[in-house]
Amino acid sequence: MRRMMDTRPPPGLSFMKMHGLGNDFVVIDRRAGGPPVTAALARALGDRHRGVGFDQLAVIEAAKDADAALTFFNADGSPSSACGNATRCVARFLMEETGQQALVLRTERGLLQAEDAGGGLTRVNMGAPLLAWDEIPLAEAMDTLHLPVEGDPVATGMGNPHCTFFVPDVEAVALEVLGPQFEHHPFYPQRTNVEFVQVLGSDAIRLRIWERGTGVTLASGSCSCAAAVAAARRGLTGRRVTVHVDGGQLQIDWRDDGVWMTGATAHVFDGHLTPAFLEALP
Missing domain, CATH: 3.10.310.10 (Diaminopimelate Epimerase; Chain A, domain 1)
Structure with missing residues (x-):
């Protein structure tokens, strides 16, 4: 008798690996729930030798006022309020999932518009740039166009x-x-x-x-x-x-209306973190 295929998802935590021009991400989809994503998990996942490796970790959450909400972590576990290429990667994933040509994503920057730019490219409005010293933020008032730093940044x-x-x-x-x-x-x-x-x-x-x-x-x-x-x-x-x-x-x-960014994205593979990996987190 032919063995029946086990269609149950493997134990652990599912993730996707994506990149935009080599700027690579691990993406965790929590729209249906699941364990919280912590700084410790981000650091362990970001380790390219003992984890998966990424530049940023993106977490997709359900949102009432948008198609989805996004939060980001850097490889050292610190939070990041914005990540443009990850936003484009997730937008492409959601558009392919739903068949939509445009959608709205909530980030700490607010609601960001994303759209199919044609030719496999994805466009996102990253919002208006912040140009005042206290919005960036800088430690004290100064001319943001010419910082008093060697190199005139x-x-x-x-x-x-x-x-x-x-x-x-x-x-x-x-x-x-x-x-x-x-x-x-x-x-x-x-x-x-x-x-x-x-x-x-x-x-x-x-x-x-x-x-x-x-x-x-x-x-x-x-x-x-x-x-x-x-x-x-x-x-x-x-x-x-x-x-x-x-x-x-x-x-x-x-x-x-903001700074629009257009470029290519790639969904490389899907994977699962093992229970042993998750249990070893500090």
Whole structure:
């Protein structure tokens, strides 16, 4: 007699692995409930040797005023208020699940619009940039367009803080050295993402990224938005640019209703955390 297939889900906790231009995520869908996601779980999952590995962890929750709600963690377990590429990845997953061409996601930034941009691309409105020192936030009042820091960076808020430097050659930047130094600069009480930008033209920039709580990343949606806003504010580019990151390209369009970001996404695989892995958490 043929053996019946066991269709029950394996014990443990299910997750999805996704990425946007190499900016990789673990995504946990809690819309139907399940155990809470803690900082300890995020740290264990983020370990690329003993866990799964990610730049950010995204958690999908049910929402009454949106198609879903999202919360984010960095690889060190710290919370992140915004994660643009993860937002696009989850938006693509939900649109394919429901057949919708557009939807609304709730994050700490508020309600974010997402839509199918055609050609397999996904577009998300990351909201208006925060340009005042106390909104970013910075530790004290100062000109956010010209911080009194060596290198003359720009400060921008995209729901998370950013420090953007303009350099003649991003490939010559010692990202692993300078990134952590500026991430912990005293002007940024919540730490900061750090971007180094080379202007390629009025409609294109090259970007390398150090993300707070994670380190060097191949791409970052919020960092790309912040860099594009900083370049436009300085008059170095227009408000619509192609951002070339280590993992590919994003289209950033700073409109009156917010900063729209368009790019590719990938759903790589689905997996399950074993009970033993979960029981070993501190």
